Amino acid sequence: MDEENHILAKNKKVYHDFTIGARWEAGVVLTGSEVKSCRNSRIQLRDSFARFMKGELWLVGVHISPYENGAYANHPPVRPRKLLLHQAELKKIQRQVEEKGATVVPLTVYLKRGKIKVELGLATGKKQYDKRATIAAREEARELDRTMKKVRSGIREED
Numbered sequence: 001m002d003e004e005n006h007i008l009a010k011n012k013k014v015y016h017d018f019t020i021g022a023r024w025e026a027g028v029v030l031t032g033s034e035v036k037s038c039r040n041s042r043i044q045l046r047d048s049f050a051r052f053m054k055g056e057l058w059l060v061g062v063h064i065s066p067y068e069n070g071a072y073a074n075h076p077p078v079r080p081r082k083l084l085l086h087q088a089e090l091k092k093i094q095r096q097v098e099e100k101g102a103t104v105v106p107l108t109v110y111l112k113r114g115k116i117k118v119e120l121g122l123a124t125g126k127k128q129y130d131k132r133a134t135i136a137a138r139e140e141a142r143e144l145d146r147t148m149k150k151v152r153s154g155i156r157e158e159d
Helices: 013-017 032-039 087-100 128-158
Strands: 006-010 018-028 049-053 056-060 081-084 103-112 115-125
Touching: 006 032, 013 018, 013 115, 013 128, 018 087, 018 103, 032 115, 056 087, 087 103, 087 115
Parallel strands: none
Antiparallel strands: 006 103, 018 081, 018 115, 049 056, 049 103, 056 081, 103 115
């Protein structure tokens, strides 16, 4: 993902519950009011995933709030949304899901050259001890940063 992309939503919980492997970028089929709501960052990715239905990949469980000025043309907030990928990518993803028993989850939704894109990740579930190890590593890094900050500020005071 490039810096020029404007991030609309992130799925932070997925990094806590899953280990993310391969990643893909996909387009999404949306209605007009859904696009306007997404551009206003009115989208939630929590508890969402991608599922294969009739050879196509669909995004399930994503909540896009109805557009405030939508009137009668508004969309239902939660509905399956088709993901746009090349056929070769779809086959590769489906093979990995079937072989590894993994899940495809949305990681971020962002704007790229005016189009709304979704970054998908191949997720395998973490065990409880994996979650504890991740938390411990994060705490250790945080403590190291604090120590380094104190050391740097001490050096600057002496100069």
